[in-house]
Structure formats: C-alpha cells, structure tokens
Amino acid sequence: MKFGGTSMAGSERIRRVxxxxxxxxxxxxxxxxxxxxxxxxxxxxxxxxxxxxxLYDPAxxxxxxxxxxxxxxxxxxxxxxxxxxxxxxxxxxxxxIHTDDAHAKARIEGLDSDALLASMAAxxxxxxxxxxxxxxxxxxxxxxxxxxxxxAVAVAAAIGAExxxxxxxxxxxxxxxxxxxxxxxxxxxxxxxEMLELAxxxxxxxxxxxxxxxxxxxxxxxxLSSFIDDDATxxxxxxxxxxxxxxxxxxxxxxxDMERQLITGIAADKNExxxxxxxxxxxxxxxxxxxxxxxxxxxxxDMIIQNVGRDKGETDVTFTVPSADLLxxxxxxxxxxxxxxxxxxxxxxxxxxxxxxxxxxxxxxGVAATMFRSLADxxxxxxxxxxxxxxxxxxxxxDETELAVRVLHSAYExxxxx
Amino acid sequence: MKFGGTSMAGSERIRRVxxxxxxxxxxxxxxxxxxxxxxxxxxxxxxxxxxxxxLYDPAxxxxxxxxxxxxxxxxxxxxxxxxxxxxxxxxxxxxxIHTDDAHAKARIEGLDSDALLASMAAxxxxxxxxxxxxxxxxxxxxxxxxxxxxxAVAVAAAIGAExxxxxxxxxxxxxxxxxxxxxxxxxxxxxxxEMLELAxxxxxxxxxxxxxxxxxxxxxxxxLSSFIDDDATxxxxxxxxxxxxxxxxxxxxxxxDMERQLITGIAADKNExxxxxxxxxxxxxxxxxxxxxxxxxxxxxDMIIQNVGRDKGETDVTFTVPSADLLxxxxxxxxxxxxxxxxxxxxxxxxxxxxxxxxxxxxxxGVAATMFRSLADxxxxxxxxxxxxxxxxxxxxxDETELAVRVLHSAYExxxxx
Numbered sequence: 001m002k003f004g005g006t007s008m009a010g011s012e013r014i015r016r017v018x019x020x021x022x023x024x025x026x027x028x029x030x031x032x033x034x035x036x037x038x039x040x041x042x043x044x045x046x047x048x049x050x051x052x053x054x055l056y057d058p059a060x061x062x063x064x065x066x067x068x069x070x071x072x073x074x075x076x077x078x079x080x081x082x083x084x085x086x087x088x089x090x091x092x093x094x095x096x097i098h099t100d101d102a103h104a105k106a107r108i109e110g111l112d113s114d115a116l117l118a119s120m121a122a123x124x125x126x127x128x129x130x131x132x133x134x135x136x137x138x139x140x141x142x143x144x145x146x147x148x149x150x151x152a153v154a155v156a157a158a159i160g161a162e163x164x165x166x167x168x169x170x171x172x173x174x175x176x177x178x179x180x181x182x183x184x185x186x187x188x189x190x191x192x193x194e195m196l197e198l199a200x201x202x203x204x205x206x207x208x209x210x211x212x213x214x215x216x217x218x219x220x221x222x223x224l225s226s227f228i229d230d231d232a233t234x235x236x237x238x239x240x241x242x243x244x245x246x247x248x249x250x251x252x253x254x255x256x257d258m259e260r261q262l263i264t265g266i267a268a269d270k271n272e273x274x275x276x277x278x279x280x281x282x283x284x285x286x287x288x289x290x291x292x293x294x295x296x297x298x299x300x301x302d303m304i305i306q307n308v309g310r311d312k313g314e315t316d317v318t319f320t321v322p323s324a325d326l327l328x329x330x331x332x333x334x335x336x337x338x339x340x341x342x343x344x345x346x347x348x349x350x351x352x353x354x355x356x357x358x359x360x361x362x363x364x365x366g367v368a369a370t371m372f373r374s375l376a377d378x379x380x381x382x383x384x385x386x387x388x389x390x391x392x393x394x395x396x397x398x399d400e401t402e403l404a405v406r407v408l409h410s411a412y413e414x415x416x417x418x
Numbered sequence: 419m420k421f422g423g424t425s426m427a428g429s430e431r432i433r434r435v436x437x438x439x440x441x442x443x444x445x446x447x448x449x450x451x452x453x454x455x456x457x458x459x460x461x462x463x464x465x466x467x468x469x470x471x472x473l474y475d476p477a478x479x480x481x482x483x484x485x486x487x488x489x490x491x492x493x494x495x496x497x498x499x500x501x502x503x504x505x506x507x508x509x510x511x512x513x514x515i516h517t518d519d520a521h522a523k524a525r526i527e528g529l530d531s532d533a534l535l536a537s538m539a540a541x542x543x544x545x546x547x548x549x550x551x552x553x554x555x556x557x558x559x560x561x562x563x564x565x566x567x568x569x570a571v572a573v574a575a576a577i578g579a580e581x582x583x584x585x586x587x588x589x590x591x592x593x594x595x596x597x598x599x600x601x602x603x604x605x606x607x608x609x610x611x612e613m614l615e616l617a618x619x620x621x622x623x624x625x626x627x628x629x630x631x632x633x634x635x636x637x638x639x640x641x642l643s644s645f646i647d648d649d650a651t652x653x654x655x656x657x658x659x660x661x662x663x664x665x666x667x668x669x670x671x672x673x674x675d676m677e678r679q680l681i682t683g684i685a686a687d688k689n690e691x692x693x694x695x696x697x698x699x700x701x702x703x704x705x706x707x708x709x710x711x712x713x714x715x716x717x718x719x720d721m722i723i724q725n726v727g728r729d730k731g732e733t734d735v736t737f738t739v740p741s742a743d744l745l746x747x748x749x750x751x752x753x754x755x756x757x758x759x760x761x762x763x764x765x766x767x768x769x770x771x772x773x774x775x776x777x778x779x780x781x782x783x784g785v786a787a788t789m790f791r792s793l794a795d796x797x798x799x800x801x802x803x804x805x806x807x808x809x810x811x812x813x814x815x816x817d818e819t820e821l822a823v824r825v826l827h828s829a830y831e832x833x834x835x836x
Contacts, residue, residue, distance in 0.1 A: 011469035045489065051429035052493045053500035060499075063492035063507050067485035071463065074481035075470045081478075082471035089481050093511065094556060138512060 001031060002130065002152035002166045005039035007226040008072045011079075017226065018079040020167070025085060025125060032116065032126040032159060034152040035076055037068025042145070058103030062132075062142045066092065069129030069148070077127045087125040090116060092132035092140065097154065099133035099141045106133055106141035108150065108213075111158040120159070128155055149210035157217035164214065164221045165240075166206060171225035172241035173198065173205055175414040176266040180405050183415040187241045187264065189252055194264045195243050197357040197391045211243065220244055246359055262367060263358035263412040268401050270352045272302065273326040274383065277333070279314040279343035289340045290317060293332050299325045302353070303386040303395055317342075318384060320395060323349050351383065352401040355393040356408055368392050374411040380404050419449060420548065420570035420584045423457035425644040426490045429497075435644065436497040438585070443503060443543060450534065450544040450577060452570040453494055455486025460563070476521030480550075480560045484510065487547030487566070495545045505543040508534060510550035510558065515572065517551035517559045524551055524559035526568065526631070529576040538577070546573055567628035575635035582632065582639045583658075584624060589643035590659035591616065591623055593832040594684040598823050601833040605659050605682065607670055612682045613661050615775040615809045629661065638662055664777055680785060681776040681830040686819050688770045690720065691744040692801065695751065697732040697761035707758045708735060711750050717743045720771070721804040721813055735760075736802060738813060741767050769801065770819040773811040774826055786810050792829040798822050 001024065003017050017035075025031050037045075045065045049056045073089040080087035095116060099106035116126050130148025133141045143150055149166060156164035171186065173195065178184040190198070192215035199208045205223055214221045224240025244252070253260055280286055287306070294301055304319040321329045326349055333345055361367040371392055375382060380403065384395035396404055409415060419442065421435050435453075443449050463483045467474045491507040498505035513534060517524035534544050548566025551559045561568055567584060574582035589604065591613065596602040608616070610633035617626045623641055632639045642658025662670065671678055698704055705724070712719055722737040739747045744767055751763055779785040789810055793800060798821065802813035814822055827833060 011466060014470065048429060048489070048493055049496060052432065052496040055500075056496045057499055060492040060495045060507060063495075063509070064489050067488045070485045070488070071466070071482050074478040075466055077478045077481075078467060078470040078474045081475055082473075089478060091481070091558070140509075 002034040002148060002164065003036065003226055004148065004168055005036040005041070006169050007167055008035055008037065008076070009039040011075070014072070014075055014079050017167075018076060018083055018085075020226065021076075021080060021125060022083050022085055029162075030120045032120060032128060032155055032161070033076060034128045034130045034148060034155055035069060035072045036130050036148045037065075037072055041068040041071075059139055062103050062106075062140045066129070066132040066140045066142050069131050073127045073129040077125075080125055080127070085125055086123050087127055088119065089127045089129070090119075091129060093134040093138075095128070097133040097151065099135055099143070101135040101137065101139070101141065103135070103139075103141055105144040106135065108133060108143065108154045111154055113155075113158040116155075117159055143209075146207035147209075149207040150213055153210045153214045153217065153219050153221065156219045156221075157213070161219065164219050166210075166221060166223050167226035168205065168223060169226070170205060170223070171227075171238055172223050173243075173265070175264070176405055176409050177268065180268070180402050181266075181409045181415070184409070185414060185416045188239070188258075189242050189244055189249050190264055191246050191249050191359050192243060193246070193390055194357050194359055197355065197388070198265050198267050206243075214243065215245070218245065220248070249359070260360050261358060261414075262360040262364055263356050263414065264360070265357050266405050266408045266412070266414070267355045267357060268352055268405050269355075270398055270401060271323045272320045272351055272353045272395065273323045273347060273349040274318065274320050274351045274395065275326070275329060275333070276346040276348075277317045277340065277342040277344075278346065280317050281341045282313045282315040286340070287317070289336065290333070291319075293336055294321070294329055297328065297332055299329050299332075303384040303393065305384050320351070320353070320384065350398040351395050352398045352404075353393050353395055354401065354404045354408065355391050356412065357391045359390050361392070362389055370411055371408065374407050375404060378403060378407050380407070420452040420566060420582065421454065421644055422566065422586055423454040423459070424587050425585055426453055426455065426494070427457040429493070432490070432493055432497050435585075436494060436501055436503075438644065439494075439498060439543060440501050440503055447580075448538045450538060450546060450573055450579070451494065452546045452548045452566055452573055453487060453490045454548050454566045455490055459486040459489075477557055480521050480524075480558045484547070484550040484558045484560050487549050491545045491547040495543075498543055498545070503543055504541050505545055506537065507545045507547070508537075509547060511552040511556075513546070515551040515569065517553060517561070519553040519555065519557070519559065521553070521557075521559055523562040524553065526551060526561065526572045529572055531573075531576040534573075535577055561627075564625040565627075567625040568631055571628045571632045571635065571637050571639065574637045574639075575631070579637065582637050584628075584639060584641050585644035586623065586641060587644070588623060588641070589645075589656055590641050591661075591683070593682070594823055594827050595686065598686070598820050599684075599827045599833070602827070603832060603834040606657070606676075607660050607662055607667050608682055609664050609667050609777050610661060611664070611808055612775050612777055615773065615806070616683050616685050624661075632661065633663070636663065638666070667777070678778050679776060679832075680778040680782055681774050681832065682778070683775050684823050684826045684830070684832070685773045685775060686770055686823050687773075688816055688819060689741045690738045690769055690771045690813065691741045691765060691767040692736065692738050692769045692813065693744070693747060693751070694764040694766075695735045695758065695760040695762075696764065698735050699759045700731045700733040704758070705735070707754065708751070709737075711754055712739070712747055715746065715750055717747050717750075721802040721811065723802050738769070738771070738802065768816040769813050770816045770822075771811050771813055772819065772822045772826065773809050774830065775809045777808050779810070780807055788829055789826060792825050793822060796821060796825050798825070 077087040077089045098109045130151035135141045174184040176184045195211045221243040302320045307316045382394045495505040495507045516528045548569035592602040594602045613629045639661040720738045725734045800812045
C-alpha cells in the first residue's frame with residue numbers, strides 16, 4: 001500500500017491511513033506500506049536547500065529532503081501501534097534500498113527483503129519511507145519528485161506482493177480527464193503500456209518510472225482513492241483501476257466476459273511547443289545537424305515531420321519539444337544556423353498534443369481514419385502526427401484541445417452511459 | 419564546534435554559523451561541526467509523536483525526532499559549500515555513533531572516527547547532526563533533549579580535538595545567574611567538577627552528561643557566544659569560559675599568575691521539594707524502608723536530615739526530591755505508611771537549594787562558616803545542609819533565593835569590580 005503526501009498531511013489524516021492499513025491486515029493480508037512526506041513538507045525543505053546554496057550539492061539535498069518521509073514513516077508506525085497493530089519503520093538505508101549514486105534522481109538497483117519478509121511474517125506491518133535509498137558509498141539518495149510510487153512498486157516486487165495498491169487523491173484512471181469530459185468513465189483495467197502512454201501524454205496519476213518498473217517486474221498495481229469513511233471495511237473501498245499486463249488483461253476480459261475495447265483512453269498534453277526550420281538543405285546528414293545538438297542537451301524531441309522537398313533541394317522541418325525547453329532549443333539551433341543551413345526558425349508554444357491510446361488498436365486498421373475524420377468534421381486542423389503500436393497522437397492548436405478530446409471521446413464510444 | 423537550535427533557526431542564521439566555521443578553518447584548524455535542529459523543530463516533531471500515539475514507541479519517536487538534526491546538518495554542509503569550503507554531512511548511522519538501545523535517552527558507547535579523520539585531513543569540514551546515534555541492532559537512537567552537547571564532546575574525544583567549542587546563546591559560565599546578580603562575573607576557567615555542580619544545581623549552560631563525558635575523556639570544552647559580527651575574525655570572538663581539569667586549571671592559574679579563588683560560583687535551584695516524615699521509629703533499617711521504594715521508582719533523593727531522637731525512640735526524617743517527583747514520592751510513601759511506621763507526612767514545594775561551589779574550598783575550612791554566618795546575618799533560615807568535596811548546599815525558603823544568592827556572591831567577594 002502506498003499513500004501520498006495529501007493522505008499523510010497531519011495527525012488526523014495519518015490516523016485515517018492507519019485505519020485503512022489496519023483493515024487490510026484484519027482482512028488477512030501481510031502489509032507493507034510506503035509513505036510520502038506530508039504535503040508541502042518537501043517543498044519547505046527544497047526551499048531551505050535553495051536558500052542555503054542555489055547550486056546545492058545533490059548529495060546534501062538528499063540528506064535534507066529525505067527527512068520528510070522519515071518523519072511520516074515513524075509517525076504512521078506509531079499510529080498503527082496506537083490502533084493495536086504491531087508495526088515498525090524501515091528507512092531506505094536500513095533495508096537497504098540500493099540505488100545508483102545519481103543524487104536527487106537516483107534509480108533503484110535492488111532491495112534486500114529478507115529482514116522485511118521476516119518481520120511481516122511475524123505479524124508486523126512494515127512502514128517504509130518512499131522516495132529514498134542508499135548509494136553504493138553509503139549515502140542517502142532520493143529518486144526525484146514523485147519517486148514514492150516507484151519505491152512502492154520496488155518494494156512490492158521485492159517481497160513478491162500480490163498487489164501494489166497506490167492510494168491517491170483520484171479514485172482511478174479515467175478514459176480521459178473528467179474535468180474536460182463529464183462522461184469520462186473510470187477504467188477497471190488498463191495495461192502497463194497504455195498507462196505509460198496515458199501518463200506520458202498528460203494523465204498525471206502515477207509517476208511514469210513506477211509504471212515502467214511495474215511492467216518490468218510484473219507487479220499488479222491498483223490505483224485507488226484514499227478518501228473513504230473511517231468505519232469502512234475493505235469491502236466498502238471503491239474499486240480503483242488495476243494496471244496489469246496485456247496477457248492478464250486479455251484473460252480478465254475473457255473471464256469477465258467483457259468486450260475488448262478498441263481504444264482505452266484519450267490524453268491531452270499542452271506542454272508541447274512546435275519548432276519549424278524553413279528551407280533546410282535537403283541532403284544526407286541534415287537531420288543529424290538539427291537533432292544531434294538537441295539530444296546532447298537532453299532536449300526530448302517528440303514529433304518530427306519533414307515536408308516533401310520544395311524547389312532547389314530545400315525542405316521545411318517541423319518538430320516538437322517540451323515547452324519548458326523551447327527557449328533553450330531555440331538558442332541552440334540559432335547557434336547552429338550556419339551548420340544546419342536553415343533560413344528561418346518559427347516557433348509556436350500554443351499547440352497541444354492529443355492522443356488516442358489502446359492496446360486494441362494493434363489489430364484494427366480503422367483507428368487512425370476515425371481520428372482524422374472526426375477532427376476534420378469539426379474543422380480541427382492537424383499540424384503533425386506521430387504513432388506507436390498502441391497510440392496515435394496529433395498536434396493541434398492549443399485552443400482546440402478540449403473540443404478535440406470531447407469529439408474523440410464520443411467517436412470511440414467511450415462516453416459513460418447514463 | 420557545536421551550535422544549538424537558536425543558532426540554526428533559519429537560512430540566515432545558518433549562514434552566520436557557516437561564516438564562524440569558515441573563519442576557524444581559515445585560521446588553520448581542521449574542523450568538525452555538531453549541530454542541533456532548528457529551534458522549535460524538535461518540539462514540533464514531538465507534538466506529532468504525541469498526537470500519533472500518547473504512549474509512543476521510543477524507537478519510532480527516535481526515527482521522527484532525529485530528522486531535525488539531519489536537516490540542519492545537510493543545510494550547513496551546503497551553506498559552507500556556498501562559501502567555497504569543502505564540507506559534507508555525516509549522519510549518526512553513517513559514522514556511526516554507536517549507542518546502547520535505550521531509545522529516546524541512549525548513551526554513546528563509541529564512535530568510528532577513521533572515515534571522519536580521513537575526510538577532515540583532506541580539507542573537508544565534517545558536519546554531524548547532534549542528538550542521534552545508532553543502536554546495536556541498526557536502529558536510530560537519540561540521546562535525550564539537549565543531547566547535542568554530548569554528541570559534540572564525544573566527537574571531540576574520538577578525533578582527539580584540541581578543543582570542543584560549544585556556541586550558545588550565553589557567552590560563558592558566570593559566577594552566578596546575571597539576572598539575579600548584576601555584578602556576576604564571567605569565569606575564564608572552570609573545572610569539570612565545578613561545572614557539574616553548577617549545572618546540577620541550576621546553571622543550565624551545558625547538559626550535565628556532556629560535562630561528565632568531557633571529564634572522563636579529558637576534552638577541553640569552551641562555552642562561547644554564537645552572536646558575533648558577520649565580518650568578525652576569530653580574534654574578534656569574545657572569549658568564553660574554558661572547562662578544564664583540576665590539574666590544567668592549577669597550571670593555567672600559575673602561568674597566568676592568577677589568584678586561586680576559594681569559591682567559583684553560586685548556584686540556585688528552585689526545583690526541589692521538601693518532605694518531612696514525623697515520628698519515624700528510631701530503629702535499624704527504618705531509613706531503608708523509606709528510601710528503598712523511592713530509589714526503586716528512580717526518584718532522586720538529595721538532602722537528608724535525621725533529627726536527633728525525640729522521646730520514645732522516635733525521630734523526624736527530612737529530605738528533598740525534585741519538585742516534579744513530589745506527588746509520586748508522596749503516593750509511594752503513603753502506600754508504605756504501615757511498613758515505615760511514620761505518623762504524618764509534611765511536604766513543602768516552596769523551598770530552594772542554594773550552593774556555593776569551588777575546588778578551592780578543599781583546602782579551606784572556613785567556607786561553610788562564612789556561608790552560615792552571612793545567611794544568618796540576613797535572617798535567612800537554613801532548613802537543611804548537604805556538602806560534597808567542592809560544594810556546600812543549603813535548603814532555604816524559596817522566596818529568599820535571590821537574596822541569599824546576592825548575599826553569598828558578595829560574601830565570597832565574587833562581585834565584579836567596576
């Protein structure tokens with residue numbers, strides 16, 4: 001079980017969390033709990049670090065910010081004890097959760113679970129601070145913001161958990177953002193790959209790395225709401241969304257006699273910006289001179305379109321980068337103007353990427369056609385297209401984002417039936 | 419160097435501390451720094467623990483409260499780096515600082531200093547969170563409130579430091595409380611034993627355990643003020659009070675051609691309460707039936723007077739206990755009334771213990787006489803007396819505390835000369 005910062009914000013909320021945990025144990029489960037810092041605490045600690053040294057040492061940053069989860073893990077263990085449970089905290093360096101030494105953005109390399117399993121078998125609830133680990137040279141590391149989801153999946157994998165329940169302030173994964181489409185439906189199941197595509201294009205339910213790790217380790221992850229009544233039983237818990245493998249999904253759908261959906265969800269991402277380089281010489285190696293420097297600067301280029309050659313062996317090259325990197329990309333490209341040989345650089349931050357995602361589309365050819373026709377029918381102009389096995393994304397004017405999402409949600413028959 | 423919570427309260431104050439530390443390094447010293455949590459932080463964390471579970475598990479309490487010092491150690495390391503110093507934090511479990519497993523009041527058993535010394539020799543300033551350690555079974559321990567002074571002395575002993583400078587919000591140890599006697603003088607030197615007597619009777623400058631440890635390990639401790647100008651040099655630092663051994667004091671006084679004082683200081687303690695048991699049978703073993711149960715309950719009995727026998731082989735027994743334990747002591751004694759065989763129990767919390775302390779009194783017989791005469795001259799009644807090699811304490815009415823301290827401060831010629 002994993003609880004986020006909102007669920008851990010203060011003694012009263014920690015008591016609600018302890019109740020949810022206790023009920024799972026009472027229902028016969030051995031339980032390990034991964035906790036975030038109290039909401040706002042990590043920000044408070046990061047501010048101290050910035051004040052101490054704007055160019056702070058990531059190793060010392062980790063010493064400071066890891067304390068937030070240390071506090072909540074101790075407090076949850078105590079609160080569980082107050083409810084009559086046996087419980088103890090296991091800090092990142094105590095298990096230990098081994099990571100590389102990339103401070104402030106470390107990756108988990110492994111987790112010693114022997115002591116943990118022995119303690120759980122003896123009836124103790126294990127409380128583990130998320131977000132933190134131990135580097136090879138014995139220093140505290142942290143996994144980067146939102147890393148507690150990844151901690152939870154890593155713990156679940158190490159102890160061979162039946163499930164990793166991630167309690168959040170939403171009650172599951174929806175076919176699209178319910179704030180845009182009132183008729184969005186909560187999904188019972190979603191595959192790891194779909195979840196990755198939905199997350200990377202704007203559904204911020206889980207940290208992407210946690211989903212990748214769950215896929216790699218085959219951990220069944222359930223997203224569900226931490227806001228339930230104090231006197232609820234596990235049976236009262238509103239079911240969330242279960243994230244499973246392709247194979248398990250197929251089996252579950254067969255077992256439950258569910259129809260396989262063509263499309264699972266629609267995602268929208270406004271954090272994209274478009275760059276057009278005009279009149280780039282249409283010769284071998286031209287693309288490398290454009291994208292090489294951007295890759296070297298860790299700027300993630302997403303959609304790329306090379307227009308069919310204009311006259312005189314020239315072409316326009318269009319691509320997208322994260323909005324946050326737009327200025328940096330522009331500066332880099334201007335510096336390479338001679339080498340690339342383009343005429344003008346045109347940028348547009350007012351674009352959005354809208355994607356339809358679904359493992360079902362693998363076996364269906366008409367998905368893209370439906371998308372393009374639906375958007376064209378409403379006069380929405382497509383500026384670029386990219387596809388993967390289970391996703392089709394289009395770049396459109398940012399102002400048309402919500403309209404496009406609604407149109408597509410209906411077109412693929414995702415709207416909830418009243 | 420050790421800095422308390424007031425010195426570490428916020429980024430601006432941590433920067434001042436970093437400046438003080440940097441100047442010591444610039445003056446050619448290898449420096450290790452022990453820090454407290456930000457003022458108020460430990461209280462905040464303790465409140466969380468109480469809310470989580472009034473009967474909190476001390477092991478989890480330690481996980482929670484140790485985080486305060488973890489934060490300040492990381493922040494001071496970063497701030498030192500911002501000033502161009504090499505610095506790194508060493509947490510209690512990293513060194514490690516070995517303690518017993520008496521959580522929330524652990525005792526330091528040893529400290530591995532090899533890595534620390536290597537780092538310091540390489541020019542790094544070592545920043546160590548006070549108050550925390552590691553138990554034999556690998557869990558975080560804390561040393562009890564005020565334990566950071568003890569951490570500092572333990573680190574100083576382990577690395578063979580020339581000095582342990584403890585920066586506080588007072589600028590040294592005075593002949594008595596300057597709030598009571600305006601003419602109190604700051605002492606240049608005081609011996610460990612004197613400091614222990616002064617601390618245990620109410621001079622709250624250093625934690626008693628830290629002084630005991632310094633005496634055992636022969637660590638020279640200097641108490642001095644952390645409030646100096648940002649642009650001060652080590653030479654500008656107002657000298658504090660140096661706490662040394664008897665032998666070193668004698669040598670220093672000879673070197674400096676200072677006169678050996680008879681009395682070093684006057685201490686007052688209002689946290690005493692008096693208990694009188696009337697008409698206790700005057701027979702062998704009576705005292706054991708009184709003090710046995712109190713000792714078993716860890717109630718510290720200080721002064722004891724057994725009045726000369728009244729008629730019929732009965733006597734009154736008077737003694738003092740800490741005010742905080744008065745009710746508990748009273749309850750215990752009432753329960754033993756039959757066994758002890760006393761008639762009435764009379765208690766008085768409105769008493770104070772005033773003590774004159776000084777290694778010089780060992781060789782002088784007249785000290786006690788001066789004390790009793792001075793107090794009698796001002797009509798102050800002495801209710802009980804206790805003595806040690808370097809201390810004479812009297813129990814008086816609490817309302818006369820300040821008067822008694824002033825009278826004695828003058829009588830022993832401790833007043834500063836204008």
